[in-house]
Amino acid sequence: MLRLTEIKLPLNHDENALTAAIIAKLKLKPEQLHSYTVFKRGFDARKKTDIQLIYTLDIEVDNEAALLHTFAKDQHVKPSPDTSYKFVAQAPASLTERPIVIGLGPCGLFAGLILAQMGFKPIILERGKEVRERTKDTFGFWRGKELNPESNVQYGEGGAGTFSDGKLYSQVKDPKHYGRKVMSEFVAAGAPDEIMYVSKPHIGTFKLVAMVEKMRATIIELGGEIRFSSRVDELHIDDGQLTGLTLASGERLNSRHVVLAVGHSARDTFQMLYDKGVYVEAKPFSIGFRIEHEQSMIDECRFGPNAGNPILGAADYKLVHHCSNGRSVYSFCMCPGGTVVAAASEPGGVVTNGMSQYSRHERNANSAIVVGIDPERDYPGHPLAGIALQRKLEQQAFKLGGENYFAPAQLIGDFLAGKPSTELGDVKPSYTPNITLTDLTQLLPEFAVTAMREAIPAFDQQIKGFAKADGLLTGVETRTSSPICIKRGADYQSINVKGLYPAGEGAGYAGGILSAGIDGIKVAEAVALAMLG
Template identity: 75%
Template sequence: MLRLTEVKLPLDHPEGAIKAAILKRLGITAEDLVSYSIARRGQDARKPEAILFVYTLDIEVKNEPGILKRQKKDRHLSLTPDTSYHFVAQAPANLSSRPVVIGTGPAGLFAGLILAQMGFRPIILERGKAVRERTKDTFSLWREGKLNPESNVQFGEGGAGTFSDGKLHSQIKDPMHHGKKVLTEFIKAGAPPEILYVSKPHIGTFRLVSMVEIMRATIESLGGEIRFQSRVDDLEIENGQVRGVVLTNGEHIKADHVVLAVGHSARDTFQMLYDRGVYIEAKPFSIGFRIEHPQSLIDTCRFGKNAGNPLLGAADYKLVHHCSNGRSVYSFCMCPGGQVVAAASEPGRVVTNGMSQYSRSERNANSGIVVDITPADYPGDPLAGIAFQRHWEERAFELGGRNYQAPGQLVGDFLAGKPSTAFGSVQPSYTPGVHLCDLSTALPDYAIEAIREAIPAFEKQIKGFSMHDAVLTGVETRTSSPIRIKRNDDYQSLNTRGLFPAGEGAGYAGGILSAAVDGIKVAEAVALSMIRETE
């Protein structure tokens, strides 16, 4: 097949426009065109009054060699690459041990799925609950202010990404097309087929819940085992080699191959690993606030007269500003038509995150507005970043009234340096509720200074971004893991053989897609390691 890129058509193009564009670009007749499919559809919204769809098309034609020869100067025409997934191994019949996967977020879920599809019958351990029970516990915090430290936005089947916008795009390099394997498995589990070709695919929380359940059933049907409320409290290590795990109830599970996919908030697990001597180093992350605007404001700014067009959906944005104090401020996890959610996992601390449903139809747009933090800001041992995060989460708990309400402030008041006393036209979406106050002590002084400089700068890109009534809600601290569990070229810990750090918690991913891809890579490494040991 042939791949044709940069096919640009108006937003409201007629049904036959794609076919007509193919015929014109390739210089062929309708009889020469056998079929075509959309490999990718993006948007060019640089001119809001004339938004374009930009297509990448896979085309089957008669006389393919002749067309390639005739169109050899067209740099947008090539052979379609092979993007199908190929398993690296198959479990031998005499396999004497089973790999253990810790965590059922995207990295753990896909590590377990790929291992199961290769016949390795993984044992998957999750400290939290199955996704529907977990959802009930999460709603208890949102509606009643009751936190379950083992079952919340951070912990439980599906990981933190379950309660998010469900974004499935990433900037990672993916030469083996693992990302397509992820998307294909999601479609099998009930995701809309469009995620294979739209430029910024997303799923939304409610769909993710049912998809995770279907993927669990698939793993179990292939001989895998998933155990909930099974927190790993210790690793058994002999002479630098993992030999098993120990659960909270004292149970020992023997394993020479352990995938560590615990997510960025498993702070007690990080402490255990550090105490056990597993090599860990501090890494940068970011902290800040969530900001909410009317979604209609963002739509109008990005799409102009095309705002509200169902083909475009709710508009998003991506912003960055390099501040005079040397810090960078950027938008993080932007959720069009979504809500700000309570994402705490420890008592006495407040954490925010963003979430959207597939429809993205809520009244507000929200995004993290976060400042870069480096290990130089929290000197100490490799776990010092956790203490840094906890300090500001505890401060948010105090400012919010010590009842899991979040501290908040109108943007206009924040920029003016005065407390807020009443909401304006933008009503916050965070539950259990937002307590208005002065956020100037909710983050380090350098972070407050940077955000105050960045918001007016963002106004230049999105008119209305610094509107007085927009709402800031604190604090956003879980942008990424504060540590990296370093690994070698075989995806194993630098100093602990058989331990395979994976995903966001290990410092090797940032988001659902990149974490899932990392889980696949780690599963492949585990499979190859296990086969080598049986030879």
Template identity: 75%
Template sequence: MLRLTDIKLPLNHEEQAIEHAILSKLNISPSQLLSFNLFKRGYDARNNKDIQLIYTLDVEVENQSELLTQFERDPQVRITPDMQYKFVAQAPDNLNNRPVVVGLGPCGLFSALILAQMGFKPIILERGKEVRERTKDTFGFWRKKPLNPESNVQFGEGGAGTFSDGKLYSQVKDRKHYGRKVLHEFVAAGAPEEIMYVSKPHIGTFKLVNMVEKMREKIIALGGEFRFSTRVEKLDLEPQNEGYKLKGLHLSDNQYLSCSHVILAIGHSARDTFTALYEQGVYIESKPFSVGFRIEHEQSMIDKCRFGENAGNPILGAADYKLVHHCKNGRSVYSFCMCPGGTVVAAASEPNRVVTNGMSQYSRHERNANSAIVVGITPEQDYPEHPLAGIELQRKLEDLAFSIGGENYHAPAQLIGDFLAGKPSSELGEVKPSYTPGVTLTDLSKVVPDFVTESIREAIPAFNRQIKGFAKADGLLTGVETRTSSPICIKRNKDYESVNVEGLYPAGEGAGYAGGIWSAGIDGIRVAEAVALSIIRN
């Protein structure tokens, strides 16, 4: 088949316009066009009065070879690549070396699934609970019940991505098309078919819960074993050369699990595990991350600004945005994890600390839009280059947010106008906070370092020039956002193995190799393949 890219049509085009565009592009007659499929659909809304849909199409034609020759210099006409996933190995019948996956976020889930599909019958360890029990604990905390440090937004089956917008796109390079495998498996588990072709697919929390359960059932049917409420306390390491060899895992409740291949797919909030690994000698480096606030506006305002009179069009859905500003002080401020029609959520995983994040359902029908507005920080510039120093900075800011919020898990908040003017807020405006358990109006400059305040104060008016109303006085800032990415990187080699621990495979967001559901799933596939090949070789 041929793949045609960058086929542009008006937003409200007639159904037959796609076929006409193919015939016009290839200069062929209707009889020469045998079939076509939609591969991708995006849009260009830079001119919101004339929004264009942008299609990528797979086309079957009679004279394919002739057309390829005719269009050999046209980058918009190419052979459709083979994107079918191909397993790299098959477990031997006498397998006696079952791999272990630690962590059941997107990375761990796909690592386990790929290993199971290859016949390796993985053992999966998750410190939190099954996704439905975890959901009860999380929603309970939002309703002012006690925080469960092992079952919350960060910990439990599905990982932090379960309570998010469920975005399935990233800028990660994916030359082997592993991302298609991720999407196919999600659709098989109940995700909407449209995630296969829309340019910015998303799922939403409630759909993710059901999907995670179905994927677990598939892994079990293929011989996988799940152990929930089971935390890795310590690695059993044997010194060798200049490093170590993994022999097994010491688990909570005094359990021991003998193993030689472990995929470490812990999330970015597994701080106690990071510390334990570092103290045992696993090589870890500090890495940059970002801190800031959640910003909320009325979704209708964002829709109107981005789409104009086309706001509300079902093809476009709720509008999103992606913003970056380079400040005079050398810092960069950017929007992160934008959640159209969503809510700001309490994402704490440690007692007496406040953390915010964003979430939305598939419908994206809530009143507010929210995103993180964060400032990039680096160990070279902002905190000691000790591998765990970033964690301590995160904790310091989360402690301040808890204290200033009222020591009851309310989050400190401030109106945008007051934040820009440098005065505390005392009453809300039109934008009502979506964060539960609740907010405490205050002065957010007390919660973050001065350079964060200075940078965001410069960035918001700049963002207002791109999205009119972004600096609206009664928009709301809520703090603090600290878990944008892992503050550490567990270094690995070209074979995805720890640089100094044989048999340990750091993976996903917590190890510093992914950012979001889609890229974490891709990394999980890559590492699962590496583990399978290693087991076969050995």
């Protein structure tokens, strides 16, 4: 099979255009082309009036060797790589020890799934509830009910990614094509087939809920065990070797192979790890606000007369500005046609995040606009100092919002002009339970406010209307990534606790659903090989 790349066609090409393009590119006779599949489809929208679709194709033709020889100097004609997943091990029937996975977000889900598929019968511990009960708690909080600290946007089956845009793309290097394994398992669990080939696939919350349930059922069918409402309160370490753990219920589980996939918000777990002597160090993260505009404006700016084309869908953006004060401001977790959501996991704190459904049909576009901060410069000292900074900002946002989980908000024009907001403009807030208009400059450090006031007008040069006066800022965004890194070695084990496998976003090794799933696969393989010696 041959791989063709950079096949460009007009946005609205007819169904025969791809066949014609392949035949023309390879100088074939029609009967020499047996079949083709679309491996990837993206688009180039730099010219709004002439948007091009860009295809990567796998094709079957007569005499592939001869064609490869003919096009030996053409980087766009190569043999198709083998992207199929191959298990590294299979557990023997005599194996009695069971690995434990802590956390059932994307990383823990795939670590558990791969271990189950290899016959290791993992025990998976999730401090939150199963996904449908968790969804009831989360939506209840958004409607003004009480926050459940153990069942919310951050904690529960599916992890924080369940209440997000469901983005399935990443910039991590993936030479072994683990990303294809993640995608194929999602499709098997009910995701749309298109996630296998569109350049920026996404799923959305409602589809993710059903998919997570099906993947859970698969793990159980393969001999795995999943326990909800099972928070880990203590690790047992004997002379540098992990030997087991104790749950909040008091039950002890013994295992010398434990995957730690707790997500970026498990602050009490991070404290426990530090207290037990597990090596932890501070890492950079970012802070800022959610920014909302009308999605129609973003579509028009990005796609011009092609706005609304179903192939293009709702437009997104990715922005970065390097400020004169040495800081960088960038967009993060952009949610086209989505909503700003309440993502608190601790009483007395307000946290924002973004979410979209698969359709991306909501009125507003939103993204985080955040400022990068560095531990050495901004919160030196204790490895967990970043957590203290996050908590401080979230508690300030709670007070500024009215101490009722309303989020403090401000119009963009007022933020830039340095005055509190008193009434809304055209952009209506999507955050629930509600917002409180105020002055957001009270929330962030001065360097962050200065940087954002410089960056937003700069972003307006790329997306006209980005700095429009009645766009809306909502605070505070603090959970962009984990504020710590739990260091691991080449064997994926903690550098000072053998048998502990820090994994995923919470440990500092992923950033999003796809990269977390990939890391879960890598760690599962390391556990399997270690258990077999």
